[in-house]
Amino acid sequence: MSRSILSGSYSSPKVDLIVDTGNPFLNLTVDGFLKIGTVAAAKVVAEEAYYVVKRGSISQHNFEKSLKKMCKEGAYWGAVAAVYVGMEYGAERIRGTRDWKNAMLGGALTGALISVASNNKGDKIVTDAIAGGAVATAAEFLNYLT
Structure with a gap:
């Protein structure tokens, strides 16, 4: 019986737009x-x-x-992405280190801000902050795997 191995790689096209605001x-x-x-x-x-x-x-x-x-x-x-990226960058600058905790903080703050902007109250703001932090942290960990 013959065996064959399929090997290859795939790279998606990359389009990058550079905006320099200074x-x-x-x-x-x-x-x-x-x-x-x-x-x-x-x-x-x-x-x-x-x-x-x-x-x-x-x-x-x-x-x-x-x-x-x-x-x-x-x-x-x-707008949600811009808030998240800004929060994560701010956490990195304040903490002075680049790690998964910045993603967690950025996601939590973004979740809370978007929730407040949507006129949510109390527990809903907290759960949205937890969800934002969890999703951002998971995305950061998955990014390290690839």
Whole structure:
């Protein structure tokens, strides 16, 4: 019996936009906003394309509605990413070290701020802070694995 081994690698295309505001904090937050905002907008485009195919047509009203949703989602997730990146960078500067704890602090503070901005109260703010910290920490640990 013959055996074969399939070996290879995959690298995704990399597109990088460099924004230099002259301030590292602003550079990181603008970069986070643009990257994650673009991902969120692309997600909406994919979802809306599915619905167009399902319906079989698109009207001008539906197109405008899709465009507004794309901009809204892009701006929302871009803003969340910008807050997170800024918080993580701030934690790094204050603590004077770069480790997973900055991600945890940045995620927790971002979760709490977004919760407060959404008019949540009490326990909901705390649970959103815990969720933000947990997701950011998990993402940081997964990043170390790859």
